[in-house]
Amino acid sequence: MVLLHIPVSISGIWYPIKSEIVSKTGSVGLTLVLEPYSVFEVKKSDTPVIVFNGIKIDFPNVAVLKRLGDLRVEGEAKVPLGYGYGLSGSISLAYALGASEIYNVSERVALETAHESEVLFNNGLGDVISQYYGGGLVYRKRPGAPGYGEVERVEVEWQEVYSKPIERMSTKGVIRQLDIAKALIQEFLEDRTLKKFFEVSRRFNEELGFHSDYNDSFRKKGLIVKLGNPAESGWISHVPAMRGAYVG
Secondary structure, eight states: OEEEEEEEEEEEEEEEEOOSSGGGOEEEEEEEEEEEEEEEEEEEOSSOEEEETTEEOOOTTHHHHGGGOOEEEEEEOSSOTTSSSOHHHHHHHHHHHHHHHHSOOOHHHHHHHHHHHHHHTTSOSSHHHHHHHOOSEEEEEEOSSBTTBEEEEOOOOOOOEEEEEOOOOOSGGGOOOOTHHHHHHHHHHTSOOHHHHHHHHHHHHHHTTOOOSSTTEEEETTEEEEESOOOSSSOEEEOBOOSOSEEO
């Protein structure tokens, strides 16, 4: 049995880039990689099984992931699945890293397979690489799986970050190519602060039709992310996950 810890991934801005090679398909953009870590137990199985927060789920990515070997993956998280926390990427990454440990699959092949499963099933284009490297605030400079894609950890002065899940939603509808994304990424790179990240992420997500009523916040898919204490119940507190996915 292998124990894995995978951080939360909340993308603020993304610009999809397709390639004929799936491992080079992905997105450039800006992502918060945060605690609390989700914890996964991975072990051999006669057939692939995914259990999340005590419930067996139908996880379509298994159609690709099972190439790495048959595994039972049981995950526990303090954030819900399907709201925009990158948990699909967490499950795929846990399966892949578990296969690397249990079946001696090369880590690079495992990571490429996790990324491929996310791309083919429209679950995310940058979560796997962001969660693998960690770093709090990540700039995805080049799209693709770890080994092809390139990320930069952006050093910022951290303040309290909170999130609130409000609506379960599919990721497929928000994977869109908006030209404003490139301009907003560049605007952030010229003013690398957490406040600027929230500002440009809000403007980007409003272009997608997602609005938040809170100051210093943005809505990403089915959740609200806020800078500073909201002073009301129902919010989840986060700190930067400076360490990426790890075994142990």
